[in-house]
Amino acid sequence: MKHFFVLLTSFFLVINALAAQEKGSIVGKITDKELNDEPLPFANVLIKGTTKGTTTDIDGLFEIGNVDPGTYTLVISFVGYKTLEIPNVVVEADKTTEINTGLGPDAQALDEVVITTTVSRESEVALILEQKKAIEIKQSIGAQELARKGVGDVEQGLTKVTGVSKQEGSRGLIVRGLDDRYNFLTVNGLPIVSVDPDKKIIPLDQFSTDIVRNVNIYKTFNPDVYGDFAGASIDIITKDIPKTPTTTVKIGFGANSQTSFKEFRRDDEAGSEFFGISGQRTNIPGIYDKGTVGQARDLTSEESSRVFNTDYNFDNNDAFLDNSYEITHGNTIRLGEDGERSFGYYTGLVFQNSYRTFLNGQDATYNTTGEVNRDLNFNSYKFSTQKTGLLSLAYQDINKFKLKVNTIFIQGTENTSEEKFGLFEEADDEFFFRGQRYTESTLLDLQLLGDFFFDDDKKNTLSFGTSFGSGEFKEPDRKVLRAEGIGNDARLFISNNSQPFRFFADVKIKDFSGFVNFKHGFGEADDLGKFKNTITFGAEADYLEYDYFNRTIRLDFNSNFNVLTESLNTDDPEDFFRRGFTANGLFYNDVTDASNRVEIEQLLYAGYVNYSVALEKWDITAGLRVEATDRTVFFRDFRLDGPQSPFREINLDPVNVFPSMNIKYQLNETSNLRFAASLTATRPRIREILPVLRNEGDGTGVQGNPNIDNSTNFNADFKYEIFPEDGGLISFTAFGKLIQDPIETILQPIAGSRFITFVNNDQAEILGLEVEYITPLNKLFGEHFSDLNFGFNGTLMYSNVSLADDIDTGFLTSNERKLQGASPFLVNADLSWTKDFSEKWNSIATLAYNVFGKRIDALGVNGLNDIEENSFHQLDLVWKNSFNKKFTLDIAVKNILNDVSEFTQEVASGSLQGQDLGILRSTRGINFSLSLGYKF
Missing domain, CATH: 2.40.170.20 (TonB-dependent receptor, beta-barrel domain)
Known part of the structure; x- marks a missing residue:
């Protein structure tokens, strides 16, 4: 095991790459000014001076992700239309800058550009910033950090937070030495019941992180939090609705060194138990x-x-x-x-x-x-x-x-x-x-x-x-x-x-x-x-x-x-x-x-x-x-x-x-x-x-x-x-x-x-x-x-x-x-x-x-x-x-x-x-x- 650590540490330290910098993104919708602002598909959207770019989809929507923070000029073009340049597009770490505009035979559409920036509360940087501005003492762990650490459920995720551990059986999640009995759970600010009589809060290993935006852990009390509070009040925030059409499909397989493909004894009671x-x-x-x-x-x-x-x-x-x-x-x-x-x-x-x-x-x-x-x-x-x-x-x-x-x-x-x-x-x-x-x-x-x-x-x-x-x-x-x-x-x-x-x-x-x-x-x-x-x-x-x-x-x-x-x-x-x-x-x-x-x-x-x-x-x-x-x-x-x-x-x-x-x-x-x-x-x-x-x-x-x-x-x-x-x-x-x-x-x-x-x-x-x-x-x-x-x-x-x-x-x-x-x-x-x-x-x-x-x-x-x-x-x-x-x-x-x-x-x-x-x-x-x- 000692040699394993030496090799693993060496692996991390000898790699010399670009700075580990959080990225932002640019999204938006391009419309056709000649056709009553109908969506304009297949328009080219490019960050000037770079090779980063994309084309709009059938609904005129586009997304350029993984963009370093900075100020850019966005170039939008389409055959037969005037090319439009939008200067001073600011990209911030872990934020999404939204550009909505139209193309026509002239460049007047520039006056109608709508630029907005929103914070991604799934990101670690955004949650640290939110923690800085908040009056109350709280900690948050977002979807980005949960994914980075390979966490599959909320319970695993919370054990990565300061002062939180897990104990098997009815004691469940322990915050600052206080077990399940002393904690309280809400989802989007509303209480959610536990059906297991041995648990005060839902066994959080049943709550997949794939539908979670972030989890807030309040270790200090505020009047808008339920008074049943000693260890922590935990608030799970579900996923935000994406600004552009987004579909994901995932399939995964796992194995355990002392279980997989080995004898497994159980009763045969359930129907389709798989x-x-x-x-x-x-x-x-x-x-x-x-x-x-x-x-x-x-x-x-x-x-x-x-x-x-x-x-x-x-x-x-x-x-x-x-x-x-x-x-x-x-x-x-x-x-x-x-x-x-x-x-x-x-x-x-x-x-x-x-x-x-x-x-x-x-x-x-x-x-x-x-x-x-x-x-x-x-x-x-x-x-x-x-x-x-x-x-x-x-x-x-x-x-x-x-x-x-x-x-x-x-x-x-x-x-x-x-x-x-x-x-x-x-x-x-x-x-x-x-x-x-x-x-x-x-x-x-x-x-x-x-x-x-x-x-x-x-x-x-x-x-x-x-x-x-x-x-x-x-x-x-x-x-x-x-x-x-x-x-x-x-x-x-x-x-x-x-x-x-x-x-x-x-x-x-x-x-x-x-x-x-x-x-x-x-x-x-x-x-x-x-x-x-x-x-x-x-x-x-x-x-x-x-x-x-x-x-x-x-x-x-x-x-x-x-x-x-x-x-x-x-x-x-x-x-x-x-x-x-x-x-x-x-x-x-x-x-x-x-x-x-x-x-x-x-x-x-x-x-x-x-x-x-x-x-x-x-x-x-x-x-x-x-x-x-x-x-x-x-x-x-x-x-x-x-x-x-x-x-x-x-x-x-x-x-x-x-x-x-x-x-x-x-x-x-x-x-x-x-x-x-x-x-x-x-x-x-x-x-x-x-x-x-x-x-x-x-x-x-x-x-x-x-x-x-x-x-x-x-x-x-x-x-x-x-x-x-x-x-x-x-x-x-x-x-x-x-x-x-x-x-x-x-x-x-x-x-x-x-x-x-x-x-x-x-x-x-x-x-x-x-x-x-x-x-x-x-x-x-x-x-x-x-x-x-x-x-x-x-x-x-x-x-x-x-x-x-x-x-x-x-x-x-x-x-x-x-x-x-x-x-x-x-x-x-x-x-x-x-x-x-x-x-x-x-x-x-x-x-x-x-x-x-x-x-x-x-x-x-x-x-x-x-x-x-x-x-x-x-x-x-x-x-x-x-x-x-x-x-x-x-x-x-x-x-x-x-x-x-x-x-x-x-x-x-x-x-x-x-x-x-x-x-x-x-x-x-x-x-x-x-x-x-x-x-x-």
């Missing part, structure tokens, strides 16, 4: 659907043998290549003689699937002295699919209004098959575990957004947005089987009601949301259209309906079939079930308790005011948000109620007042000081208030607590940032958070077993320092490195959680510890090399690295210390090529180091005290991908 279509085989039988709640019954052996369409066996096939397909199309049509009105549209469809295996992993537990309770090897096989769709329609009159309609569709499936085998202290022989879980989530979100301008200078602006989201999360026919022994002569493992079982869950969500705000500017606007003083009044509302249903169906037995002596073949466990049903010794019964149905209704409404004043060097914004939450949980207690008992109700209706302050002081033209302070709250995930006892398959139950209160968060940030004149960014941010009544996970005993539940603890404290540095390397090492760019961001963090004295912490070992999921440090770095091999071949290669420090994954219990996730190093290489501005070829190698993902636990006592023992260990393999695209 395309993420589940079919009907996994549906819950009618005898156990929602309409039969309270009618639980034991099936006969004969009924049991035919009630399900699936079984416990796995199919053995070789994994295929990963696949990805994308098609997008968009255009803007100008209306009227002046072209100030326009209609535009954009549509994008993306489909992806992937195969992943985790082989020879370790899953172990120990007692306080380090003696083994369980030491299992495991193989896990995961097949997943993702579909993402976007349809945007826009209509605008430049000086009067803008309207936009978005339709967003997201659908993902995941089929995980797992086997474990090894030592388990309760088993008399080698222990065997087989589990299968298939999940499917579907979300459709409709949005309407608008801006109305009451004045030509846009002094008074009314903005509004409304959305309707509908989604479903299905977990059909989850199966668990345990045995003693491996191979033909194993036996069913029976201990603490651990019989094989099937679990079904279904979640349906409806969400209605909207906002309206009015902004007034005082005085006269400056040359950029900005008013020194502004005041904004706004209101928001969000109504959520949540319907949860689950059912557990367990295999039971009688004396006709002695499960303790009957052989079970772990390679064909279904044979065991067939023999048991035939002998009238096995049957299914419904063991679901009364809490299998829960409904939640939540209405959130808020009003806010925000006042901004700009002095000579100061920008100050003060705001206040009043937010009320009216939440009712309808449920039955699994200990006290029967299936037909009336629903119990728990209401939570707090009214919160959230003040905020943002101050920016401009030290000079290239540097700012910023300060932000705010008071916010945190609402729990759905799973944390869902009063349903759910079996996790390993003997642990999970039950939510509908009595949980919202947390209260005090936030403060201080930032110093420098924007060098020749590009880049240098920033230092110190932040602190005090969280009162944080929501924490605890373990409690129940009937000789244990389950996970959630409570409010005393308080949590977080202190941190963030550093970000983006620069062309020629600034550091001279012009020989002018084609290289370097980016770095890092975070150092301290955290502490104190548990409340009056809470029964069950098995928890420590009452004071680091915040769960918070790493003491995070590092992201990337090195990019840009090369124009010719006018027709442009290339960029990026080497990206990230690592997080050791962090707590699970809390220690029964005198055991906490389980910690060790540091994980990831290195990715992405090479993107563009040919003739139409063809693209992208090659990527990810997870090059193939580092070990490892969780450890320190021994608490005995001769091994202080040693770290492995709890969970696996590797992910190296990923290779190739993508071909065509733009027309």
Whole structure:
């Protein structure tokens, strides 16, 4: 590996090419003055003094891309017409200059040239400029940076941002040490629901970056952001509608070093699973659907043998290549003689699937002295699919209004098959575990957004947005089987009601949301259209309906079939079930308790005011948000109620007042000081208030607590940032958070077993320092490195959680510890090399690295210390090529180091005290991908 780094570094450093400079573009429409301004096709458009040029298409449209910043003369010609020269055409980095004019028998058309320049918010330079001008502290990552780093989904993209990391499982995205519970998600400023009860925000790996313009990460609070804020408020902005007709088609394939073309074990339950279509085989039988709640019954052996369409066996096939397909199309049509009105549209469809295996992993537990309770090897096989769709329609009159309609569709499936085998202290022989879980989530979100301008200078602006989201999360026919022994002569493992079982869950969500705000500017606007003083009044509302249903169906037995002596073949466990049903010794019964149905209704409404004043060097914004939450949980207690008992109700209706302050002081033209302070709250995930006892398959139950209160968060940030004149960014941010009544996970005993539940603890404290540095390397090492760019961001963090004295912490070992999921440090770095091999071949290669420090994954219990996730190093290489501005070829190698993902636990006592023992260990393999695209 050392030699690999030497060679790779040499590759980047010995190349001597043109400066890595951001480019601009010139687009427009040429019309025929002799034919009432009809489009003029096949006209020549050339940048004078260069070889750069193009011809107009059938609609008179043209585009000249990849133009160095500067001032040019544009030459437009057509046979039989006077050649037209347009001087002083300014091209700026990452901006599009638009030229609209006509040709005729004379050159009078010059007086009618319309030149406009727009910022591309997909570009890194534009987003840094926006960050510089903004009053609030925020970070953004755009489509250009996402593509350069080979990022395929929003979740991967956010892990490249300062202070952001990812943790597998329900913790999800972690921002400044705060997990999924403490973050909030909007799309185009409107909340979007998560249908997965384990997630507060949509699993962002299901949100393809191919329909994303940029992602804004607000780490400080503003009144127009929802008050459910502690880690960050994340706003995904969907693609802009292109100014000219644009169509792209892409196809990609990927391989994994430990998966592709190798044995892949899974059930054969879904229909066309390759395309993420589940079919009907996994549906819950009618005898156990929602309409039969309270009618639980034991099936006969004969009924049991035919009630399900699936079984416990796995199919053995070789994994295929990963696949990805994308098609997008968009255009803007100008209306009227002046072209100030326009209609535009954009549509994008993306489909992806992937195969992943985790082989020879370790899953172990120990007692306080380090003696083994369980030491299992495991193989896990995961097949997943993702579909993402976007349809945007826009209509605008430049000086009067803008309207936009978005339709967003997201659908993902995941089929995980797992086997474990090894030592388990309760088993008399080698222990065997087989589990299968298939999940499917579907979300459709409709949005309407608008801006109305009451004045030509846009002094008074009314903005509004409304959305309707509908989604479903299905977990059909989850199966668990345990045995003693491996191979033909194993036996069913029976201990603490651990019989094989099937679990079904279904979640349906409806969400209605909207906002309206009015902004007034005082005085006269400056040359950029900005008013020194502004005041904004706004209101928001969000109504959520949540319907949860689950059912557990367990295999039971009688004396006709002695499960303790009957052989079970772990390679064909279904044979065991067939023999048991035939002998009238096995049957299914419904063991679901009364809490299998829960409904939640939540209405959130808020009003806010925000006042901004700009002095000579100061920008100050003060705001206040009043937010009320009216939440009712309808449920039955699994200990006290029967299936037909009336629903119990728990209401939570707090009214919160959230003040905020943002101050920016401009030290000079290239540097700012910023300060932000705010008071916010945190609402729990759905799973944390869902009063349903759910079996996790390993003997642990999970039950939510509908009595949980919202947390209260005090936030403060201080930032110093420098924007060098020749590009880049240098920033230092110190932040602190005090969280009162944080929501924490605890373990409690129940009937000789244990389950996970959630409570409010005393308080949590977080202190941190963030550093970000983006620069062309020629600034550091001279012009020989002018084609290289370097980016770095890092975070150092301290955290502490104190548990409340009056809470029964069950098995928890420590009452004071680091915040769960918070790493003491995070590092992201990337090195990019840009090369124009010719006018027709442009290339960029990026080497990206990230690592997080050791962090707590699970809390220690029964005198055991906490389980910690060790540091994980990831290195990715992405090479993107563009040919003739139409063809693209992208090659990527990810997870090059193939580092070990490892969780450890320190021994608490005995001769091994202080040693770290492995709890969970696996590797992910190296990923290779190739993508071909065509733009027309």
